[in-house]
Amino acid sequence: MAQFEVTLAGFGGQGIMTAGQLLAYTGIEEKKQVVWLPSYGPEMRGGTAYCTVVISDTRIGSPIINNPTAACVFNRPSFDKFSPRVKPGGLLLVNSSLIDVTTDRTDITELLIPANKIALDAGNARVANIVILGAFIGASKIVSYEKTVEVIRSKLGRKKEMLDINLNVLEKGFKLALDIMKKAGKKEKA
Amino acid sequence: MPKILMKGNEAIAEAALRAGATNYFCYPITPQTEVAEYLARRMPEVGGVFLQAESEVAVGNILFGAAATGKRVFTSSSSPGISLMQEAISYIAGAQLPCVIVNIMRGGPGLGGILPAQSDYFQAVKGGGHGDYRLLVLAPSSIQEAVDLTMLSFYLADKYRNPVMVIGDGMIGQMMEPVEFPENYKEPPLPPKDWACTGAKDREPHIIKSLFLDPIALEENSLILHRKYEQMKTEEVRCELYKTSPKNKILIVSYGTMARICQTAIDELEAEGISVGLFRPISLFPYPEKELYTEVVRKNIEKVLVIEMSIGQMVEDVERIVKGARPIQFFGRTGGVVPSPEEAKEQIKLLLKKETIAKPRKKKKA
Structure with missing residues (x-):
């Protein structure tokens, strides 16, 4: 890996910024260079809030990434805005609980993750961001699952009950992505 | 830490x-x-x-x-x-x-x-x-x-x-x-602040x-x-050079975050076999004048490209310092629009395509 960029996008309150920060923290723990850049521009209500995380083995140049290696989209406006921008060969993680469309692109790998459903089933709809984070790590392997668990323990560990839910859905997202990637790999070979 | x-x-x-x-x-x-x-x-x-x-x-x-x-x-x-x-x-x-x-x-x-x-x-x-x-x-x-x-x-x-x-x-x-x-942050010694207004009891008042x-x-x-x-x-002059090399034909001058965006453009061009260097002033006043001039007048440099997130401000200092020794081009976006590495690359490529005006080739005598 030279450099990997991921844009996380959704509406305010979906934990987009937090998920991106957790990823950035994990990157640091793995001794990588990281940049986390939020969108802070004026956005329409119900529009998109997004952040981009760059993880690299070497010094990071531009913090502005127009075409990321991966995008995690949490709502429909984010899907519309970012799915066309993913680099060919990249990843698109779609929160299929809230987005009922799929991409027409054949040059990227799309993962449909019912993040809100998984979060609700685990006991708290607000952890949908951690489901996607887990799925992203499973699909990209950009940071290790173990390190991510460590970071979540230290950053979100204040309430034991919430921590358990967070770690539970992280694993669910992670495993789901592994399964999807496995199947996608088989399809390619066939 | x-x-x-x-x-x-x-x-x-x-x-x-x-x-x-x-x-x-x-x-x-x-x-x-x-x-x-x-x-x-x-x-x-x-x-x-x-x-x-x-x-x-x-x-x-x-x-x-x-x-x-x-x-x-x-x-x-x-x-x-x-x-x-x-x-x-x-x-x-x-x-x-x-x-x-x-x-x-x-x-x-x-x-x-x-x-x-x-x-x-x-x-x-x-x-x-x-x-x-x-x-x-x-x-x-x-x-x-x-x-x-x-x-x-x-x-x-x-x-x-x-x-x-x-x-x-x-x-x-x-x-x-x-x-x-930094741990145990230390500064070089400074003179006492014998001018400060701290209350004039038992001394002459300080006037500021x-x-x-x-x-x-x-x-x-x-x-x-x-x-x-x-x-x-x-x-107090401070600056940084990035991938400057004697074979470069173009020198980019850029500062702050814009310079990082240029670095990405430079790295990507390098992968395409095009070598470009960057001069990044860190102190804007005092401007690293001698340092910039030295880089600009290197033998192979044909053009200087100044890139800013403005409609063209630092470029005036670059012009002042270069004094016509090389032609200077400017590219900038403003109003909150940030030039992307792709835009920077495009500008560099355009510049490379254009015939150089800095060093007209000597005509061979027939």
Whole structure:
């Protein structure tokens, strides 16, 4: 890996910024260079809030990434805005609980993750961001699952009950992505 | 100390505390309000003063008054707020007081927008207020550098008894990157602040002023300032070179976050077999004049490309320094539009395609 960029996008309150920060923290723990850049521009209500995380083995140049290696989209406006921008060969993680469309692109790998459903089933709809984070790590392997668990323990560990839910859905997202990637790999070979 | 992930604004605030700042005055404005938010919490912890004033005009004047006590004082704001402080900044410079001003620039003119820009270069470097004065201006391009330069700026302000400005665009304020704060931070020794107004009990009062009605006295004050700026030019010049090589035909000149975007363009072009170098001034005043000139007049350099997040401000300094030795091209976006690495690459490629005008080929005699 030279450099990997991921844009996380959704509406305010979906934990987009937090998920991106957790990823950035994990990157640091793995001794990588990281940049986390939020969108802070004026956005329409119900529009998109997004952040981009760059993880690299070497010094990071531009913090502005127009075409990321991966995008995690949490709502429909984010899907519309970012799915066309993913680099060919990249990843698109779609929160299929809230987005009922799929991409027409054949040059990227799309993962449909019912993040809100998984979060609700685990006991708290607000952890949908951690489901996607887990799925992203499973699909990209950009940071290790173990390190991510460590970071979540230290950053979100204040309430034991919430921590358990967070770690539970992280694993669910992670495993789901592994399964999807496995199947996608088989399809390619066939 | 391990590296921690910090937002630029918070890192700047923490850096100021660690450099011994005990007084911070502010008025909130996007995209730098987190400096104030952070210090509202932290200043009381270190026994310092956090004060939100009624306007930036007030902030500037409180800064002036507090600087006169010899304490380390600073403020932060963004473009329109910095404009409101200009009168006080001129007074502070005229009265030879140290202070630090952080400008996290946004698009202008007027109220402008809230997105990143570099269109306050003239204001920062050429003197936004009236009179023969200068600010020492430092422009970080990463959060770590923002920390290092903020800490340094308090030392430099004391060294020269002059305001120091740290300028970054909105990205420097909003971005998070790993930072490390120096352990056992030490500065070179500074002269005692025997000018400070600390209460005149048992001594003659110290008088701090910028009013000199006698023209000879006022000229003398300006000459004192001038000598300080000349000293800065020999002692405080800072710059960085990136992938400059004798075979390069083009030299890019860019500062702050824009320089990083150019670095990405340079790396990508390198992968395509095109070698381009970057000159990044870190001190914008004093400008690294000799250093730039040396790079520009290298044998193979045919053109200089200045890239800014403005409609063209630093390019005027580059023109002044290069003095026609090489043709200079400019590319910039403004108003909060940030040029992408792709745009920078396109500009470089365009420039490479064009016939050089710098060194016309000698015609072979028939």
